[in-house]
Amino acid sequence: MGSSVPDRYFVTSPRLPEDQAKNGKHRQSRLLTCFLVLIVVACLVFLLTRPGSCPARPQDWPWHQVAVVMEPEDVPQQQVTTRKPTVNHVADSEDGPMKRASGRGFLIQTSGCKIPDLDPLDPAVRKFVRFYELESNKQSEGEEDDQSIRPDCSGKFGPALVESNLTSLYVVPSALSHYNATKISDVYCCFRPFHRVTMHPSNYTSKCDDVSKYDEECIPFEKDGTIDVLDEEFVRVECRKESVYDDSVPMFYKDFHYFAPVVVALERAEEQRKEYNLKDVKQSSEREKWNVLILGMDAVSRLNFHRQMPKTKEVLENLGANEILGYTKIGDNTFPNIVGVMTGMPEEELKATCWPESSVKLDDCPWIWYNYTAAGYLTAFGEDATWMATFDYAKTGFLKPPMHFYLRPLAKKAEDENGHLKRWNAKVCVGPRLSVATVFGYAEKVVQTLVLDQDKPPFFGHFWATSLSHDYLNSLGYMDDPFSELIGRIEETGVLEKTVLLVISDHGLRWGGIRSTYQGRLEERLPLAYIRLPQAMRDKYPSASANLRRNAKKRLTTPYDIHATLLDILHADTAMTQEAVSRRSKELPSSPPKGNATSELPRSVSLFLPIPEWRTCKIAWIDPHWCCCHSAEKDMDQEDPVVKEAASILIERVNELVDVYPQCAKRNLTLIKSAIMSSPPDELLPEEGKQVLQDLALIVESDPGSALFEATVRLIPTKEEDEGNTTYDMKVIGTISRINRYGNQSACVDEFHAKLYCYCGS
Numbered sequence: 082m083g084s085s086v087p088d089r090y091f092v093t094s095p096r097l098p099e100d101q102a103k104n105g106k107h108r109q110s111r112l113l114t115c116f117l118v119l120i121v122v123a124c125l126v127f128l129l130t131r132p133g134s135c136p137a138r139p140q141d142w143p144w145h146q147v148a149v150v151m152e153p154e155d156v157p158q159q160q161v162t163t164r165k166p167t168v169n170h171v172a173d174s175e176d177g178p179m180k181r182a183s184g185r186g187f188l189i190q191t192s193g194c195k196i197p198d199l200d201p202l203d204p205a206v207r208k209f210v211r212f213y214e215l216e217s218n219k220q221s222e223g224e225e226d227d228q229s230i231r232p233d234c235s236g237k238f239g240p241a242l243v244e245s246n247l248t249s250l251y252v253v254p255s256a257l258s259h260y261n262a263t264k265i266s267d268v269y270c271c272f273r274p275f276h277r278v279t280m281h282p283s284n285y286t287s288k289c290d291d292v293s294k295y296d297e298e299c300i301p302f303e304k305d306g307t308i309d310v311l312d313e314e315f316v317r318v319e320c321r322k323e324s325v326y327d328d329s330v331p332m333f334y335k336d337f338h339y340f341a342p343v344v345v346a347l348e349r350a351e352e353q354r355k356e357y358n359l360k361d362v363k364q365s366s367e368r369e370k371w372n373v374l375i376l377g378m379d380a381v382s383r384l385n386f387h388r389q390m391p392k393t394k395e396v397l398e399n400l401g402a403n404e405i406l407g408y409t410k411i412g413d414n415t416f417p418n419i420v421g422v423m424t425g426m427p428e429e430e431l432k433a434t435c436w437p438e439s440s441v442k443l444d445d446c447p448w449i450w451y452n453y454t455a456a457g458y459l460t461a462f463g464e465d466a467t468w469m470a471t472f473d474y475a476k477t478g479f480l481k482p483p484m485h486f487y488l489r490p491l492a493k494k495a496e497d498e499n500g501h502l503k504r505w506n507a508k509v510c511v512g513p514r515l516s517v518a519t520v521f522g523y524a525e526k527v528v529q530t531l532v533l534d535q536d537k538p539p540f541f542g543h544f545w546a547t548s549l550s551h552d553y554l555n556s557l558g559y560m561d562d563p564f565s566e567l568i569g570r571i572e573e574t575g576v577l578e579k580t581v582l583l584v585i586s587d588h589g590l591r592w593g594g595i596r597s598t599y600q601g602r603l604e605e606r607l608p609l610a611y612i613r614l615p616q617a618m619r620d621k622y623p624s625a626s627a628n629l630r631r632n633a634k635k636r637l638t639t640p641y642d643i644h645a646t647l648l649d650i651l652h653a654d655t656a657m658t659q660e661a662v663s664r665r666s667k668e669l670p671s672s673p674p675k676g677n678a679t680s681e682l683p684r685s686v687s688l689f690l691p692i693p694e695w696r697t698c699k700i701a702w703i704d705p706h707w708c709c710c711h712s713a714e715k716d717m718d719q720e721d722p723v724v725k726e727a728a729s730i731l732i733e734r735v736n737e738l739v740d741v742y743p744q745c746a747k748r749n750l751t752l753i754k755s756a757i758m759s760s761p762p763d764e765l766l767p768e769e770g771k772q773v774l775q776d777l778a779l780i781v782e783s784d785p786g787s788a789l790f791e792a793t794v795r796l797i798p799t800k801e802e803d804e805g806n807t808t809y810d811m812k813v814i815g816t817i818s819r820i821n822r823y824g825n826q827s828a829c830v831d832e833f834h835a836k837l838y839c840y841c842g843s
Contacts, residue, residue, distance in 0.1 A: 186776075186793055186814025188607075189407040191694040193673070194637040194710035195759060196407060196607070197774065197795070198814075199600050201384040209595040210388060214558035228553040232502055234510035241513040243270060243318045245310075245338040247530055250318060252306030260320075260333060265306040269323060271299035272308065272316040272338070277490040279481055287440060290478030293490045312342040315491040317498075336512050337495040339488065339523050341530040343538075346459045346485035353485070359455035370456070370539040371618060371650055372580035374571070376524070376564075379415060379466075379547040381557060382589025382604035383408070389557040392565040397584060400572070402613035403633040405688075409703055410588040410606055411639055415471050418587040418608075421640030422647075423448050423543075425685045427702065442480040443472055449647055450484055453541040456651055459531065461540060463488030463523040465516040466507045466547035467496055484543070488523045495519060504556070507548035516548040517560060521567045532574050539579075554590050581650050582613040583643070599773035602765045606709050610638075612646075612688070618653070625649070625657040625689035636692040637710065639701050645685035657689055666691055673700070706764050711776060717756040724756045727794035727811055728781045734813045735783070735790060738838050744829045745839035748783040755780040773798065780820070786840040789821040 189196040202210060213229050235241065240256040250272055252265050262268050278292040299319055302308045310316060320334035353359065378386075383406075387394060397404075411421050417428040424431060424447055432438075435446040450460040462484040464470050470489070472478050496516065500508035509516055524544040531540050546564075550557045571577065586608035595601035612629065619626040629646075632638060649656040656665070673695040674680040680700045686692050698708035717724050732750045739745040757778045766773060777794045796809045819837040829841035 186795060189635065189637055189710075191635065191637070191696070193693075193695040193697040193700070194407070195776065196637075196709045197603075197711065197761075197776065199384065199603065201388045203600055205598050206595050206600050209554060209593070209601075211555045212389070212558060213555050214389075214561060228504060228556045232504075232509045232515060232549075232559060234502065234515055235513040237501060238499070238510065238513050239334070241336065242268070242320060242334045243336055243338070245340070247526060247533070248311075248340070249307055249309045250302065250316070250338060251308075252302065254306075266304065267322075268306075268320050268334075269301070270306075270318060270320040270334075271301045272310065272313075272318050273299040274313040274316050275490070275494065276315070277482065277487075282480060285442065285477075285480050287477045289442065289480050290473055290489060291493055293494055310338075310340055312344055313340060314342060314345060315339055315494070317494070335499065337491055337499060339491045339519070339526065341461075341486055341523070341527045343459070343530060343534050346461075347538075349482060349485040350454055350459060353451070353454050357451060359451055361455040361457070368456070368652075368654055370458070371615070371653060372539050372576065373453070373541045373583070373647060373650060374524075374528070374576075374580050375543040375583045375585065376568070377543070377545040377584070378557070378560065378564075378586050378609065379545065379551045380588060380590050381550050381586035381609045383607050383609050384600075384604050385554060385557060385589060386586075386609040389555065390561040390564065392561045393568070393584075396565045396568050397611050397613065400568075400577070400582070400613050401616075402582065402584070402611040403630055405610035405612060405633045405638055407635075407637045408585075408608060408610035409637065409639055409698075409701075409709055410608055410707055411641070411703055412707075413588075414591070415587045416474070416476075418640050419471050422585070422643045423450070425449075425641050425644035439476045442477050444480050444483065448483065449644060450541055450543070452648065452651055454485075456539075458539045458541050459486070460484035461486035461524075461527045461542040462544070463492070463520045463527075464545040464547065465492055465496070465511075465520050466551065467493045469506060469547070469551075471545060484541075486523075486527050486542075488520070491523075492516075492519060505552040507551055509548045509556075515559075515563065517546040518563055520544050520546050521563055525567060525570060528571055528576055529574060532576050554593055554595055577613075578615050578617065580615060581618070582611075584611040585609060585643070597767055599761065599765055599767055602767070603709055603761075606707050606765075610643075618657075622653065622657040622659075622662075622689070624659050624662040628662065628691050629688045632688045632692050636694065637696050637698070637701055637703075638688065638692065639703060641685040641702060642688055642692070645683075645687040646689060649687045649689050656687070662689065669693065673697075705762065708762050709765065711759040711761055715758050717758050717777070719753040719756055721756070723796065723809065724753060724777065724779075727777050727796070728753050728756075728779055730794060730811050731779055731781055731790060731792050731813055731817065732783055734792075735817060735838050738817070739830075739835055742830055742835060742839055744841055745827075745835070746785055746842050748785070748788065748838075748840065750781060751784050751787075752782040753779065754782060754789070776814075785842070786823065786826045787821070788819065788823065788826075788838075788840070790817050791820050792817040 186198055187195050188198045211229065214231065216229070216231075240259055241253055242256045242260060243250055244253055245251070250270075252268065252270060254265065257263060257265070257267065260268065273295050275293050275295045278294050280286065280289045280292070293315075295317065300308065316338050318334070318336040318338060319332045321330045321332055323330045383404075410418050412418050412428060420426060420428050420431050426434065426447075431446060436443060450462075453460055463486075467473065467489060470478075472483075473489075492511075495511040496508055499512040500510065500516070502508060502510040507516065511519055514522075521544070524542060527540070527542060531537060546560065549560045568582075588608050589605040590596065590601075591605055593601075596605065612633065614626060614629065632642075655661060669683075669686070669690065670681045670693070673693070682693065682696065682700055684702045698705065698710055719725075728750055732748055736747050755778070758775055759778070760775045761773065775796045777796060778791075779794060780789060780791045782789055792813050793815060795812050795814045799808045799810055817838070823836070827836040827839040827841060830836060830839050
């Protein structure tokens with residue numbers, strides 16, 4: 082039975098160039114192949130341009146079916162590894178940060194962890210996937226809870242009558258007609274500042290992060306419809322038909338705008354340093370400082386990001402960002418995963434350290450932004466969907482603004498007074514704009530304001546978008562355009578030349594039909610994560626950068642590691658140099674713990690250091706419930722029908738790889754030397770005890786030439802039959818390794834990969 086895979090997710094084993102074949106009769110075959118490829122490409126272009134259609138998918142080479150008996154006691158129970166740990170203080174200098182490790186059939190494939198690489202549009206989940214953002218024929222007509230309709234915020238609220246830039250507000254002439262006006266003088270607008278109210282430290286309530294107060298005066302616009310805002314952070318725009326600014330006259334238009342006055346942020350930074358005695362002993366004024374920009378999306382798995390946000394994915398790839406393939410969540414919802422990033426602690430440890438109960442303010446915890454404040458940085462935080470915000474849902478939040486630019490007062494007011502188009506838990510619109518646009522706009526203003534500031538203080542920014550992605554699998558697509566455009570505009574400022582960009586999520590979608598599948602459970606535990614270093618940092622710290630690339634592609638990683646990485650960025654001149662990386666690498670344990678011994682590997686390991694390949698979920702402080710590593714490895718009987726069939730398929734694949742070389746002999750299976758079955762953790766199984774995917778690691782010998790080949794064959798059950806029999810689809814995944822010497826056996830071919838598999842002679 083064939084398994085179709087969409088072209089943009091298609092991964093093949095290395096193809097052998099046909100021009101190496103010495104028989105001229107294959108030229109016609111090549112021409113015919115090229116012609117067929119052109120036809121397929123034309124069909125793909127046609128299908129991909131159809132709104133809402135699923136991309137056509139070329140056929141991979143065949144799966145094989147075999148009926149075998151798999152009794153309950155045959156389910157593997159114990160992990161076994163025969164690999165010796167390797168010591169590498171400076172990782173290889175692999176180029177191309179976007180190279181996929183998935184050519185092996187695994188996202189991560191180490192002695193400590195194997196995470197399978199799955200198709201984002203696998204048939205098991207395809208029925209849950211829609212591309213609503215492409216279905217432009219659907220219009221919003223007031224439906225409040227239908228994710229299939231593109232949110233049209235201005236359609237219900239009206240277009241934006243007033244917009245803002247970095248320092249001022251202005252009336253939008255093109256919107257006047259909608260409000261029955263013909264010229265700017267027909268409307269009378271003013272702005273009313275409002276400010277966050279700080280409760281007393283000894284007498285605060287659970288609402289301490291929610292209280293704001295409006296100024297009494299509403300400041301009128303100039304006659305030309307503009308007004309400078311000076312050093313105000315947040316304002317409510319009020320427009321009336323009367324020229325007298327009287328609160329008794331009803332507003333026909335109300336909107337909210339935000340600004341990023343540096344003077345206000347500097348005052349908060351100084352107050353914070355004094356209150357918490359934040360002194361940087363590392364001579365921060367003399368240190369080279371790199372900005373940090375964290376852009377986050379709630380409930381976005383790596384695979385759903387690939388499905389729903391292709392434009393943003395392309396932007397990140399073009400920037401040279403590294404996708405962190407083995408990034409695994411450490412807690413159920415947003416809070417524990419963000420706590421891991423921002424403190425390096427599990428939630429339980431945070432409670433024991435500084436937050437004994439939810440009614441206690443979070444101000445006194447060791448958040449990493451305090452480290453950046455101590456080093457002279459300005460910090461910023463913005464988030465939408467305020468009622469279920471990261472630090473406020475079922476918690477007290479912060480008594481004082483935790484960061485120097487703090488969006489919550491504006492976001493809370495705007496959502497309470499202007500929020501609409503509610504879809505399940507979130508209002509996706511505030512006034513004429515998407516709620517996420519408030520977060521993105523604020524991030525852009527903070528960055529642009531600091532770029533233009535003459536003193537240019539470095540910044541640490543953390544911006545989190547929730548409303549579009551929190552509740553629905555497919556609404557994420559609506560965020561692709563605004564998110565990709567935001568990154569593009571930030572890049573245009575030039576700030577990324579000195580900024581580490583981190584694009585992350587906390588977890589995948591935690592409910593819905595997809596969660597009933599094995600892949601859905603895996604996705605929930607593997608959130609989106611990209612990191613991009615500026616070129617100057619890569620050039621200055623090549624060893625640290627090389628380790629980052631390796632860890633991103635080949636290691637099990639966690640939010641704790643992101644925390645350690647952020648600390649290294651802050652102290653790059655002492656933590657990321659060649660000498661520092663070498664010294665710190667030697668301090669890491671060189672081998673895994675034996676028996677029940679506790680590993681000496683730190684919970685948080687910087688991505689700039691070589692994370693050991695023997696790292697397991699337990700060593701990485703990932704609870705077994707969240708672990709995605711295939712485990713329970715078991716040596717299989719070489720006479721087992723599934724093993725014999727899989728070995729035959731492996732040899733068939735070897736022969737396919739040299740099929741274009743008639744001078745290479747066909748190989749025959751002579752011996753199965755090793756067969757180890759690995760299975761997903763029980764927590765990932767949709768039904769208790771029912772395996773959904775298993776990988777069989779094989780070492781086989783074949784003639785002629787006594788060649789030893791090592792590869793993995795993936796088994797996916799298709800159906801259960803009578804008497805306990807199960808039918809499996811089987812496929813060799815990733816690379817087939819040649820693990821013994823072959824000397825001159827393949828001298829008749831020149832291509833490197835062909836030499837691995839060819840035996841010259843008929």
